[in-house]
Amino acid sequence: xxxxxGRRNFRARLAAxxxxxxxxxxxxAAQDAPAQSQDNIGSGAGDIVVTAQKREQRLxxxxxxxxxFGSETLDNAGVNAITDLAKIVPGLDVTPSPSSTPVYTLRGxxxxxxxxxxAPDVALYLDQVPLAIPAFGALTAFxxxxxxxxxxxxxxxxxxNATGGAINLIAAKPTNDxxxxxxxxxxxxxxVRVGAYVSGPISDTLKGRIAVKLxxxxxxxxxxxxxxxxxxxxxxxxxxxxxxxxxxxxNLLFNANGWLNRSDPQAPQLARxxxxxxxxxxxxxxxxxxxxxxxxxxxxxxAAPANNRxxxxxxxxxxxxxxxxxxxxxxxxxxxxxTITLTSLTGYSxxxxxxxxxxxxxxxxxxxxxxxxxxxxxxxxxxxxxxxxSSARLRWMIGGNYQRTFSYERIDAIYPFASTxxxxxxxANTLDTxxxxxxxxxxxxxxxxxxxxLTLKAGIRYTDSSxxxxxxxxxxxxxxxxxPGSLGLTQFxxxxxxLAYVPLFCPTATFTPxxxxxxxxxxPDTCVSGTYNxxxxxxxxxxxxxxxxxxxxxxxxxxNLSRGFKGGAFPLVNAASQAQFYPVxxxxxxxxxxxxxxxxxxxxxxxxxxxxxxxxxxxQTRGKTVDPLFGALEQLVSIPKSxxxxxxxxxxxxxxxxxxxxxxxxxxxxRIKDFNGIVGAQNSGGxxxxxxxxxxxADLPFAPKFAASASIDYAFxxxxxxxxxxxxxxxxxxxxxxxxxxxxxxxxDATIKGYTTLDLRAGLTSPDAGWKLMLWGKNVTDTHxxxxxxxxxxxxxxxxxxxxxYGVTFSYDF
Numbered sequence: 001x002x003x004x005x006g007r008r009n010f011r012a013r014l015a016a017x018x019x020x021x022x023x024x025x026x027x028x029a030a031q032d033a034p035a036q037s038q039d040n041i042g043s044g045a046g047d048i049v050v051t052a053q054k055r056e057q058r059l060x061x062x063x064x065x066x067x068x069f070g071s072e073t074l075d076n077a078g079v080n081a082i083t084d085l086a087k088i089v090p091g092l093d094v095t096p097s098p099s100s101t102p103v104y105t106l107r108g109x110x111x112x113x114x115x116x117x118x119a120p121d122v123a124l125y126l127d128q129v130p131l132a133i134p135a136f137g138a139l140t141a142f143x144x145x146x147x148x149x150x151x152x153x154x155x156x157x158x159x160x161n162a163t164g165g166a167i168n169l170i171a172a173k174p175t176n177d178x179x180x181x182x183x184x185x186x187x188x189x190x191x192v193r194v195g196a197y198v199s200g201p202i203s204d205t206l207k208g209r210i211a212v213k214l215x216x217x218x219x220x221x222x223x224x225x226x227x228x229x230x231x232x233x234x235x236x237x238x239x240x241x242x243x244x245x246x247x248x249x250x251n252l253l254f255n256a257n258g259w260l261n262r263s264d265p266q267a268p269q270l271a272r273x274x275x276x277x278x279x280x281x282x283x284x285x286x287x288x289x290x291x292x293x294x295x296x297x298x299x300x301x302x303a304a305p306a307n308n309r310x311x312x313x314x315x316x317x318x319x320x321x322x323x324x325x326x327x328x329x330x331x332x333x334x335x336x337x338x339t340i341t342l343t344s345l346t347g348y349s350x351x352x353x354x355x356x357x358x359x360x361x362x363x364x365x366x367x368x369x370x371x372x373x374x375x376x377x378x379x380x381x382x383x384x385x386x387x388x389x390s391s392a393r394l395r396w397m398i399g400g401n402y403q404r405t406f407s408y409e410r411i412d413a414i415y416p417f418a419s420t421x422x423x424x425x426x427x428a429n430t431l432d433t434x435x436x437x438x439x440x441x442x443x444x445x446x447x448x449x450x451x452x453x454l455t456l457k458a459g460i461r462y463t464d465s466s467x468x469x470x471x472x473x474x475x476x477x478x479x480x481x482x483x484p485g486s487l488g489l490t491q492f493x494x495x496x497x498x499l500a501y502v503p504l505f506c507p508t509a510t511f512t513p514x515x516x517x518x519x520x521x522x523x524p525d526t527c528v529s530g531t532y533n534x535x536x537x538x539x540x541x542x543x544x545x546x547x548x549x550x551x552x553x554x555x556x557x558x559x560n561l562s563r564g565f566k567g568g569a570f571p572l573v574n575a576a577s578q579a580q581f582y583p584v585x586x587x588x589x590x591x592x593x594x595x596x597x598x599x600x601x602x603x604x605x606x607x608x609x610x611x612x613x614x615x616x617x618x619x620q621t622r623g624k625t626v627d628p629l630f631g632a633l634e635q636l637v638s639i640p641k642s643x644x645x646x647x648x649x650x651x652x653x654x655x656x657x658x659x660x661x662x663x664x665x666x667x668x669x670x671r672i673k674d675f676n677g678i679v680g681a682q683n684s685g686g687x688x689x690x691x692x693x694x695x696x697x698a699d700l701p702f703a704p705k706f707a708a709s710a711s712i713d714y715a716f717x718x719x720x721x722x723x724x725x726x727x728x729x730x731x732x733x734x735x736x737x738x739x740x741x742x743x744x745x746x747x748x749d750a751t752i753k754g755y756t757t758l759d760l761r762a763g764l765t766s767p768d769a770g771w772k773l774m775l776w777g778k779n780v781t782d783t784h785x786x787x788x789x790x791x792x793x794x795x796x797x798x799x800x801x802x803x804x805x806y807g808v809t810f811s812y813d814f
Contacts (some may be wrong), residue, residue, distance in 0.1 A: 050148050051170070053445075054128065054157055054397065055386070060597045063457065063548035063558030065151040065610045067650065067664075071144060071172070076713065076761060077729055078778055080193075080215075082124065082141045082167060087731045087759075089149050090707040091648060091666035092122075095738075095788045096799040098359050099372060099411075100265045100321070102134050106151055107612070108644045108670045108703030109164035109589065111620050112739070113636065115572040116353070116374045117407035117435040121164035121587070123154060127171055127255060129329040129347035130160045132378040132405045132437075136325060136349050137169075139237040139259035143197055143211035145170045152591045152612070153564020155542030156445055156459030159345070159382050159401045163566045163589040163616075171255065174207035174243045175199045180814050181770075187807025191217035191233060207243040212236070220803065221267055224310045225301070225363050230319060234262040249335040258326030265319045267311040268797035269304040270361035271749070271789065298417055298794055301362045306784045308803040313358035317368040317414055321355040339389050343399075345382040351375065361797035364417035376407035396446040405437040409572055412476050419794050420630070425487040428476040429520075433572040439465035457546035457560075464539045469570040471532040471581040472519035493520040493529065500629060502527045504687070521575045532581040540565035540586060554599040563590045569620060571636045576627045580635040590615040604654040614644040621701070621739070626681045626690035639740070641674035642700060658715040658723075665708035670700035672740060679742065698740045704754065707733040715765075722766050732756035738789040749796045755785035757801070770813040777806040 048059045050068045059068050067089050069079075077087055083094045083102050093105040097114035104110060104122035111121045116135060124131035124140075131137045141147065148168045155161040158168075178200035185193035197211035214236045219229035237259035244252045304310045313319055329347040336342055353374040360366035384399025410432035418427070443461035450456050475489050487495060498511040506527035514520050514529045522529050544562035551557075566587040573580050595610030616639075623637030646668040653661045672695045680691040708731075715725040734754040741747035758781050763774035779802060786798035 048146065050146070051128070051168070054384075055390070055395075060554075060556065060599055060603075060606065060608075061550075062597075063455070063546055063556060063595075064560070065593065065595060065612075065648070067149040067151075068146055070146045074141075074144065074147065076727055077711070078759060078776065079141065079147075081139065082137050082147075082169070084141075085147065085149065085167065087729070087757075088664075088709050088711075090664050090709055090733075091151070091646075091668070092149065093702040093704075093736075093787075095702055096266060097788070098268075098357060098790075098792065099369070100355065100357055102138075103702075104134065104164070104167070105702040106149075106164040107614070107646065107666070108668050108700050109614070109616070110702055111566070111569075111587075112701060113569060113571065113620070113622050115433065115569075116376055116409045117405070117433070117437070117572075118569050119160075119437070119567055121162055121566055123158065123160040123162040123166045125158060125160075125166060125168045126257070126327070127253075127329070127331065128158070128168065129255075129327070129331075129345055130158075130378065130380050130403065131327075131349065132160065132380070132403065133349075133351065133376055133407070135323075135353070135376075136327070136351060136378075137167075138323070138325070139213075139235055139261060140257065141169055142195065142213040142237055143172050143209075143239060145172045152560070152593060153542065153544075153562050153589050155463070155564050156443055156461045156544050156562075157397075159380060159403065159441075161461075161463055161540070161542060161565050161567065163564045163587050171239060171241060171257075172197070172199075172209065172211070173253075174209040174241055176201065176207065181812060183809060183811040185807060185809035187217075187776075188805045189218045189220045189231075189233075191215070191805070191807060193809070202242075205245050209241045209243075210239070212238040219264065220309060221264075221311045222309055223312050223363060224304060225312060226315075228315060230267055230311065230313060231264050236260050251333045253331040253333075255329045255331075256326070258324070261321060261323045261325075263321055265321055265355060265357045266799060267313040267319060267358040268361040268792065269311050269786070269800050270301065271796040271798050272303055273299050273301065274791075274794050274796070296419070298360075298362065298364060298366050298419070301364065304361070308779075308782070308784055308800040311358075311800075312361055312363045314360075314363055314365045314368050316365055317356055317358075317370040319356050319358050321353075323351070323353045323355065325349070325351045335388070336385075339387055339392070341386055341388050343382075343384050343386065345380070345401075347380045348378070350377045359792050359797075360418075360795045361792065362417075362795060365414050366417045366795065367413065367415045367793050369411050370414045371412040372410070374407065374409035376405065378403065378405040380404075393449045394446065395448075396444070398442075398444045400440070400442040402441075403437075403439050406435070408432070408434045411572065412479075413574065414476070414479070415793075416482050425481075426489040426492050427481060427483075427486070428479045429473055429489045429574065430476045431473045431572060431574055432471070433570065434470045435467060435570060437465065437467045437567070439463055439567075453550040455548040457544070457548065459544040461542045462539070463542070463565070465567050466535060466537045467567065467570065467583070468535045469533070469581070469583075471521070471570065471572065471575065471578075473521045473575050474517055474519050477517075489520060490514050490516045490518075493522075496629065497522065497527065497529075500686075504628075521578045521581070524577050524579050532575070532578040534570070534581070534583070536568050536570070536583045538567055538586050540588075554603075556597040558593075558595050558597075560591070560593045562593075563588065565589075566620070569636060571622070571634070573634045575635075576630045576633060580625060580633060582635070584620045584636045584638040585618050587620055588617040606652045607649070608651075609647070609649040611647040612645065616642045616644060619700070623739075624678045626678060626688055628687040628689070631681055631688050632678075637677065639672055639675040639695075642670065642672045644668060644670045644700065644703070660713045661711070663708070663710045665706070667706055668703050669705065670703045672696060672698045672700065675740070677740065679746075693742060695740050695742060698742055699737055701737050701739050701750075702752075704733040704736040704752075718764070721768055722764055724764055725762065727761040729759040729761075730756060731759075749791060750789055752786060752789050755783055755801075757781070757783050757785070772809075772811045774809045775806075776809065777804070778802065779804050780806070 099114035199209035217233035239257035382401035416427040445459035546560035782804035
């Protein structure tokens with residue numbers, strides 16, 4: 001048995017992270033009361049300040065669709081990670097993938113591709129610095145001032161092109177006076193969360209802030225076929241921010257943050273096995289295949305019960321994780337004059353990943369990622385000049401940025417109990433990809449007041465990018481086939497290709513045997529195996545136009561027209577043919593949107609709404625191809641034309657002292673307009689050929705027709721210094737699908753049923769003394785639901801939500 005775990009001592013690093021809290025020197029002679037957190041509860045929902053347009057503005061003055069949440073709202077809603085934002089942002093869908101890489105979909109725009117290097121449709125930022133790869137943001141959402149979710153194409157303002165939107169995390173900044181705080185939490189599954197921060201002046205010109213967060217918990221999943229558990233939590237994150245102002249015209253902000261994650265990856269839940277006939281279709285050529293028997297071991301495993309905790313995984317290749325990430329950034333703001341500021345954003349991120357994941361949802365090694373090591377780093381640099389007079393008639397910004405992202409990822413795939421292993425004579429292989437993404441861009445943005453309350457907005461960007469790849473499929477080092485006499489991957493190809501493939505597809509070629517350890521993937525034009533090397537060069541011009549009209553200070557109407565792009569991508573797949581490594585081209589999305597923002601009764605009632613239409617070209621998604629010998633295999637596909645339209649609203653009201661109500665909802669209607677996709681395979685003369693069908697009219701994945709969230713919070717005094725509070729939050733959505741589907745059993749297998757979850761909270765707080773005690777419950781009805789459903793070769797699996805959880809949290813600020 002191969003030992004893929006290689007665990008290291010983590011306790012010392014946890015202790016070291018905790019000691020960081022004590023490391024910040026402070027010269028303040030006295031401490032002041034803790035600063036009030038900026039929020040949209042209890043302070044007028046329209047008063048929250050955002051930087052959605054790279055300058056500070058009231059949320060209600062921004063003519064864009066933006067959801068913004070302060071720290072108190074995030075804490076009450078139990079948002080402990082970026083992935084939790086789906087609870088409070090209708091229209092945002094966060095989907096786990098087989099490689100544990102989260103996939104973000106906003107208003108139906110998302111890219112379901114679990115390859116580490118895949119650029120997302122929804123871009124992530126920390127204080128405007130890109131988190132270029134979704135995995136970078138896993139444990140970044142702590143000690144934040146607020147989180148902003150921008151909807152629609154991005155590119156003219158932020159550093160990374162994106163067709164769906166952007167999520168910008170704003171970290172809490174150093175304070176002028178010495179402040180600090182701790183938070184202790186305990187919950188179900190012995191979940192312990194500890195957070196702390198210290199903030200204040202170091203010298204007359206330098207301020208600092210250190211924050212750490214640690215989470216430890218027992219396993220929350222259980223095997224329903226044996227005595228075993230999975231799902232422990234083991235995380236630590238830290239951040240150091242230094243704010244230096246050497247003069248009145250220069251400000252430097254240094255941010256060093258990172259995290260360590262040894263939590264178990266989630267195991268999928270088995271929905272059903274495919275039938276013997278289905279398995280035979282997936283086996284491939286009847287020339288080399290056998291009929292899969294009805295007593296095939298994989299077919300005998302029962303489906304999981306309707307319980308979020310029930311799952312299964314192979315004990316021989318138990319899922320694990322040992323990831324670490326760090327990022328450093330420097331933001332420099334230099335006032336060149338009274339009206340112009342030069343801003344420099346420099347960032348470097350680095351990720352190292354070691355993990356293994358279950359794929360089949362069974363306790364057999366039907367398809368396990370027995371090892372999935374990866375590494376990635378990203379460097380970005382942005383320079384921009386901007387006007388600073390907010391009252392000026394013309395407000396402008398020009399700039400440019402450069403970004404380079406490197407990634408390497410490897411998967412050791414083990415599958416002795418898969419139908420392919422039953423037939424082919426090999427039960428393991430390794431696949432890897434090495435990719436480099438590089439882009440240059442120049443951009444400009446302006447706002448011009450045509451009249452006293454009428455503003456024209458325009459932005460444009462030119463981007464030139466390239467992505468190179470080297471993809472391989474080869475023998476797994478150290479793996480021994482369990483059945484004596486099995487050929488193994490390389491020898492199987494050396495026997496199969498000259499007998500069946502070369503005579504049919506390359507009759508004049510001379511077959512060159514594959515060398516053990518080299519890639520077996522076959523060039524379809526030459527029938528020669530080897531590494532797939534390619535380069536994808538692209539350029540694009542995102543742009544935006546808009547009008548803002550403010551009849552009065554409490555009402556804003558806006559209309560926006562924009563076009564966004566998201567670069568092409570190469571996949572990491574088990575490729576028999578190098579054609580499976582071929583890239584998909586860049587996406588293009590043209591968005592039409594009208595909306596309004598309104599405030600009443602001194603911002604005690606805020607109602608915002610928008611309607612939008614998206615013309616979506618070349619949507620990228622993972623799909624299928626049919627290899628003549630191996631049958632259905634994976635590749636990236638591009639949907640030429642689709643469209644999305646919908647509407648959304650967000651209502652926040654404070655009808656009485658201490659009472660806050662919030663209701664938000666999104667309606668989506670998505671349709672594929674042009675796409676001929678593979679729906680099956682046809683056997684002809686012992687070879688398999690694809691069967692195509694039109695997907696016109698099919699829904700886009702991860703886009704429920706209706707999604708809504710609602711919350712109620714009520715605070716009331718119980719003494720002169722102590723207040724009590726009660727709260728509840730509800731989140732629900734209608735059914736959606738894990739991939740584009742036409743109908744029949746495939747559509748049922750891909751269905752993500754509609755669901756509703758309920759969270760509750762109650763507690764006591766003393767604002768003057770700075771403490772808060774909260775009892776909380778998440779998914780208190782223990783609703784069984786799942787957020788992804790897909791075919792894992794021989795099984796249909798689902799990724800469930802978390803079960804009912806409850807606990808207590810105490811925080812104290814000084």
